[in-house]
Amino acid sequence: MAQPLSPDRLVEALRAEGVRVVEYGSWRTHNRNHRGSFGPINGIMVHHTVSSGTDASVRLCYDGYAELPGPLCHGVIAKDGTVYLISSGRANHAGGGDSRVLDAVIAEGDLPATNQHEGSAGAVDGNSRFYGFECVNLGDGRDPWPAEQLDAIERTAAALCRVYGWSAASVIGHKEWSDWKSDPRGWSMDDMRERIDRRLGRTPEQPKPTEPPAAQYAPFPGASWFKQNPRSPLITAMGRRLVAVGCSRYSQGPGPQWTESDRQSYAAWQRHLGYSGDDADGWPGASSWAALKVPKV
Known part of the structure; x- marks a missing residue:
């Protein structure tokens, strides 16, 4: 009762x-x-x-x-x-x-x-x-x-x-x-x-779902893109990130044109992540790119 x-x-x-x-x-x-x-x-x-x-x-x-x-x-x-x-x-x-x-x-x-x-x-x-x-x-x-x-x-x-x-x-x-x-x-x-x-x-009001934040990092443009000798602000952004993580092999730059210095710097990044051999050849891959967190440009 x-x-x-x-x-x-x-x-x-x-x-x-x-x-x-x-x-x-x-x-x-x-x-x-x-x-x-x-x-x-x-x-x-x-x-x-x-x-x-x-x-x-x-x-x-x-x-x-x-x-x-x-x-x-x-x-x-x-x-x-x-x-x-x-x-x-x-x-x-x-x-x-x-x-x-x-x-x-x-x-x-x-x-x-x-x-x-x-x-x-x-x-x-x-x-x-x-x-x-x-x-x-x-x-x-x-x-x-x-x-x-x-x-x-x-x-x-x-x-x-x-x-x-x-x-x-x-x-x-x-x-x-x-x-x-x-x-x-x-x-x-x-x-x-x-x-x-x-x-x-009525049930207690639930917080309205918020829109997921817009992606703040540049998506991986594909391995073949880098082998086409690209010139893009994205290469500059990538190079600055490589400098920031201590993997610079640049004598000057970085700049928008893909160069051998970019490849060598990226190879240093791959080795930093634990890759070796052909997996650390300096040509970007999807996983290492995601880990680098290159900002959108």
């Missing part, structure tokens, strides 16, 4: 998904665990605060009020996308709800229409089974939901789903749990679940 995350693991999971996290007050020990269990965890529930302003909303969710003591959620998602962590234990956010909905969440199946609420005969305790996130919004259908806030809802839910190996079917709205509730209002939970599943389906 899925157990609650430790405070450190919760923060780590959210930040790994790109969530901007603020650890508020003594959230790590601020809970309602003395009133009942927290766990096994089966899903994530999304709410709206019916309030405005980040500071006031976070304080409300942290403290609660006379009829409903805080914490009222595990995190508050502000309009700018910041998530303020309020609790890592049991919180007063879900209340009673439909056992058939809980069964569907556990099975990650289709949600039935709820017909239960806090205090009804068949209601089950959602505070022990769900993480709850309150989103700052008046809930009147007119208060806007900025893109940053919706993105944070998506990322927050995906972070927990990723840790537990859940799909987005484990993410529900409060209104899908209790027939007394209307939150979240202003967007579709089905659309949000599609967003979450798309995110969960």
Whole structure:
């Protein structure tokens, strides 16, 4: 059975998904665990605060009020996308709800229409089974939901789903749990679940393959080319490399015209590589040419 995350693991999971996290007050020990269990965890529930302003909303969710003591959620998602962590234990956010909905969440199946609420005969305790996130919004259908806030809802839910190996079917709205509730209002939970599943389906971006660097060395022009007494900048480039590796037999130069000095210098290079006899006759071959690393011209 899925157990609650430790405070450190919760923060780590959210930040790994790109969530901007603020650890508020003594959230790590601020809970309602003395009133009942927290766990096994089966899903994530999304709410709206019916309030405005980040500071006031976070304080409300942290403290609660006379009829409903805080914490009222595990995190508050502000309009700018910041998530303020309020609790890592049991919180007063879900209340009673439909056992058939809980069964569907556990099975990650289709949600039935709820017909239960806090205090009804068949209601089950959602505070022990769900993480709850309150989103700052008046809930009147007119208060806007900025893109940053919706993105944070998506990322927050995906972070927990990723840790537990859940799909987005484990993410529900409060209104899908209790027939007394209307939150979240202003967007579709089905659309949000599609967003979450798309995110969960993503793999970390891989570096784009880079084009191999252009060859920086001149390709071997062929053994017969040298025996045609060539005149080319390539001969100069070859000669300079022979000088650089200590195999010069030049009295002057090197220059663009193939000469006996080039052949003797190249023979010295071949002997340097360990060739002997006919293999060190001074006429370039493919292997010794590659080893010489003559630059392109």
